[in-house]
Amino acid sequence: MSRHLESIFINLKGSLEFEKRKLSDAQKKRIYERTMKKIKEKYCKNQC
Amino acid sequence: MVHDRDLVAMLKEDPARGIKVALDCYGGAINKICETYLRGYPKEDIEETVSDCYVELWRSIDRFDLTRNVNLKNYFYGIARIQSLNQRRKLAKIGRWKWTDYEGMKETGREIPDPCDIEQEVEDKIESEKVLELINRMPYPDQEIFRLRYVKVHSEKEIAKQVDLSVKAVESRLARGRKRLRKQLSDCGVIV
Numbered sequence A: 001m002s003r004h005l006e007s008i009f010i011n012l013k014g015s016l017e018f019e020k021r022k023l024s025d026a027q028k029k030r031i032y033e034r035t036m037k038k039i040k041e042k043y044c045k046n047q048c
Numbered sequence B: 001m002v003h004d005r006d007l008v009a010m011l012k013e014d015p016a017r018g019i020k021v022a023l024d025c026y027g028g029a030i031n032k033i034c035e036t037y038l039r040g041y042p043k044e045d046i047e048e049t050v051s052d053c054y055v056e057l058w059r060s061i062d063r064f065d066l067t068r069n070v071n072l073k074n075y076f077y078g079i080a081r082i083q084s085l086n087q088r089r090k091l092a093k094i095g096r097w098k099w100t101d102y103e104g105m106k107e108t109g110r111e112i113p114d115p116c117d118i119e120q121e122v123e124d125k126i127e128s129e130k131v132l133e134l135i136n137r138m139p140y141p142d143q144e145i146f147r148l149r150y151v152k153v154h155s156e157k158e159i160a161k162q163v164d165l166s167v168k169a170v171e172s173r174l175a176r177g178r179k180r181l182r183k184q185l186s187d188c189g190v191i192v
Helices: A003-020 A025-048 B004-013 B013-037 B045-057 B071-095 B101-106 B114-136 B142-151 B156-163 B167-187
Strands: none
Touching: A003 B071, A003 B114, A025 B004, A025 B013, A025 B045, A025 B101, B004 B013, B013 B045, B071 B114, B114 B142, B142 B156, B142 B167, B156 B167
16 A cells, blocks of 8 residues: 555544534634625625 | 535525535534644634635635536635635735744743644645545445444454455455545545
């Protein structure tokens, strides 16, 4: 097995934890509002 | 978990809903990628980058090709990596590195992060995600064999008992599977 593939396999366990991370509702709300504000700005800019 | 095709359609037709769903599905991982690349920077800058990732996902969704061998998750992780690197460059340019944090790190004995280590850490995680996704697509019993061997780190003998195959059969399925994985990974741009 190549050394790189071997190291990817070693990292597999950690990657499962990485995906399990969740944001709090407050964090989600902040990011959502900030994102939508930027999207609206960009969208309006393209429309005008 | 929402199917890629549905999330892509949502982001195109109803961005507000699409962003909400993307936050539910990938919020934690995207946050972790940005946090890792921007370790030492204020929370405000990290959240700004996280929200830029969702804007970029929405903005570039027409370019995402559902027929290619890349899922939306890995595409999004790639966006997070690029956005974080851009933000780090931008912040360094305007001198936003928090030297107070640097002092704090020295006082508390915490190590100052090496940017190369951080990039490697995130790249490793993204690669592992790709491998995991490919393993999840394997047919039975290969999927089970790979999970037991590389996620749960069981021996080939233990696996043979669990999947009711000979040790030799497990070994050869692992060898063939690794060969296929190498090919699939190089198709995704990962050199192994």
